[in-house]
Amino acid sequence: MKGRKSFLYMAAVIGMVLILAGCKDQDGQAGAAHHDGHQSTVSSPSAQDTASNPTASPVTTVTTTPEILHGPVIRLTAEESNLDPGTGEKIPVWTYNNSVPGPQIRVKVGETVKVILTNKLPVPTTIHWHGVPVPNDQDGVPGVTQDAVEPGQTFTYEFKATTPGTYWYHSHQNSVQQVDKGLYGAFIVEDPKDTADRDYTLMLDEWFGASNLYTINGKTGHAAEKLTAKPGEKVRIRMINAGSLRHDMYLKDQMLSVVATDGQPVNGPQPFKDKLIGIAAGERYDIEFTMPASGGTVLEDRSEGDLAKGMTAQIVTEGSSSPEVPSTAASAASQGNRQLSLFDYNSYGTAAKPKFSLNEQYDKEYILELGTMQHDNGVMYTINGKAFPDVPPITVKEGDRVKVKMVNQSQNDDHPMHLHGHTFQVLERNGVPSSGAPIMKDTVDLQPGEEVTVAFLADNPGYWMYHCHVLSHASKGMMIDVNYEGYQSAYQPDEHAHNMPE
Structure with a gap:
């Protein structure tokens, strides 16, 4: 214990010094982990070192559409690339399997999952399984549960997916920089009791610096992929906030239910309309609604500022040649000056026997x-x-x-x-x-x-x-x-x- 705390203290101090000195700033069952190959102890160049090296080859690849990968064996490669968020520009990013977000990983509840990470970045990295109740040695925190995976090396994570729900994965090595540069993806543990006809996952993020914009699944504004459903179908949307700001999401003109928070099901969710769902950094909300007979709908960020207009997902009728879906600006204007209230999970759903009570005796x-x-x-x-x-x-x-x-x-x-x-x-x-x-x-x-x-x-x-x-x-x-x-x-x-x- 003493040795572990001492080392973690040193790692944290070094990390803080590096960050304060100029890193990019922006607001179950036992598993088995092993290294495939020797972890080099030679100091690795930082991304800034690589960028400033006149002999370094520029990265010319462009990201692709994120895959959906199914367990039980998943291979992820951390590598550099460039993201076009739909504006025609190229943003230097770090990716899993050359996409931002990384592949959506879907596994079955009870499945033993093996994820093999290969690091092709110029810096060490790890993967943390955000919200997934993994054994401690699979948690992906460098200096606490494992050493960071050096460039050119691999690391295998292995754990049992015990709890259905919406989770995500991201780097926990210098995460203020690495997550900000794109090292994240969705991790879905499928529940056999789910009844939705359509199941979509949306990862929300912000990009600041040379490009100031908000994205859904790496795209902004009309470049975001349209979601489709047939009239009358039950649609589930899993919203994951991979950024640093809260986003107040609004589903226009539709009754909806919040069926899960941070992957955990809500007992007896009650349908409501015209409320904002505030999703803070790291949070997840699953909503369900019935696709309207015509016209489709829009899921959009109603947070303050013009950048929020870029965080828009159109949900259109499958097969329609010219779906009539209002733009973000038109949708916002239709509300006039009427203030939308914020969804309050503290008084939502149907009462059930809780695991804990406020005034019981705690250890x-x-x-x-x-x-x-x-x-x-x-x-x-x-x-x-x-x-x-x-x-x-x-x-x-x-x-x-x-x-x-x-x-x-x-x-x-x-x-x-x-x-x-x-x-x-x-x-x-x-x-x-x-x-x-x-x-x-x-x-x-x-x-x-x-x-x-x-x-x-x-x-x-x-x-x-x-x-x-x-x-x-x-x-x-x-x-x-x-x-x-x-x-x-x-x-x-x-x-x-x-x-x-x-």
């Missing part, structure tokens, strides 16, 4: 005060007044029932907090006890001044991260460990590895 209780402070090197993000790795860990024993109250004391920053390896139940939000269906999540958003209380069962031994999923906040301190007493990891960090856990 462990913690309060996490989330804050922003000025530092000599710039803004830092803190938990209980300290920045990682100086934040004292949450310590639990297997079987503990744990309650955590989070308070966002930042004046201007949202903090979507994500817990690795577990799901938690939302007990209370802003002093209002949860009613309706028990809501299970792994990522919960706190806007400035908000408070949220959650509870989870310590049922997955290991060393886990709990952090803000605005990755620039995590990289600048808003992370905390969740450590199981008595857990002994077989992994021993290589002191020469280039591990950057955030």
Whole structure:
């Protein structure tokens, strides 16, 4: 334990120094992992080094349409390419299998999944399975569960897909840069009880810098792929926020139900209309609706600013030669000045027996005060007044029932907090006890001044991260460990590895 914490401290400090010095900033069952080949200890060039090297060959490839890959064996190659988001420009990106997003991976519940990662990037990388209850040694956090996979090397992840739902995968090595450059994809564990006629997955993202735009599945505006369905069909849309900003998504003129949050089903979802579904960084929402008899519909971002107009998905009638679907601008104008209310999961669905209650006796209780402070090197993000790795860990024993109250004391920053390896139940939000269906999540958003209380069962031994999923906040301190007493990891960090856990 002491050795692991010491190494993680060193890795975090080195990572923060590198980021503050100029990295790109933007707001179950046991598995088996192994390295295929020797991990080099020779320092690898950074992407910036490669770009500034006049002898380096420029990357000329252009990304392709993301594949849908089915388990149980998946091969992913991390590599450089260029993305055309539909504007005609070329954005340098890092990809899985030359697409942004990476391939949509679909596996069957109960299937043992093997994912073979080959790294062809100029820097080390890993894969984290966001929301998937994997064994600790498969979690993909460098310096904590594995060494980062060096350029030219491979690593195999293996775990059982125990829980159906909508999840995603992304790099956890210097993720503030690597996820921002495109290293992410959807991971769907199929539920045999799903009854939708059409099943679509949309990954939401923002791109800043030379290109300021919002995308759905790597495309912006009218370049986004049109979704199709026949009148009367039940359509399921899985929305995954891979970016850093909250997106207020709106399905025009249709009744819909939120059937899952962060992959976990909602008991007795109630249909509603004309509400915004706010999806924060790292969150997922599954919605279902019945395709209208004619005219189709639009799923669009109603967040503030012109960039939101680019985050639009048209849903059109299959076989129609000229589907009549309003544009984003026309759709927004049709609302006039009427304000749409925000969907509130805290009082949604049908009541059922919960796993936890607000006032029961818990084995462990913690309060996490989330804050922003000025530092000599710039803004830092803190938990209980300290920045990682100086934040004292949450310590639990297997079987503990744990309650955590989070308070966002930042004046201007949202903090979507994500817990690795577990799901938690939302007990209370802003002093209002949860009613309706028990809501299970792994990522919960706190806007400035908000408070949220959650509870989870310590049922997955290991060393886990709990952090803000605005990755620039995590990289600048808003992370905390969740450590199981008595857990002994077989992994021993290589002191020469280039591990950057955030």
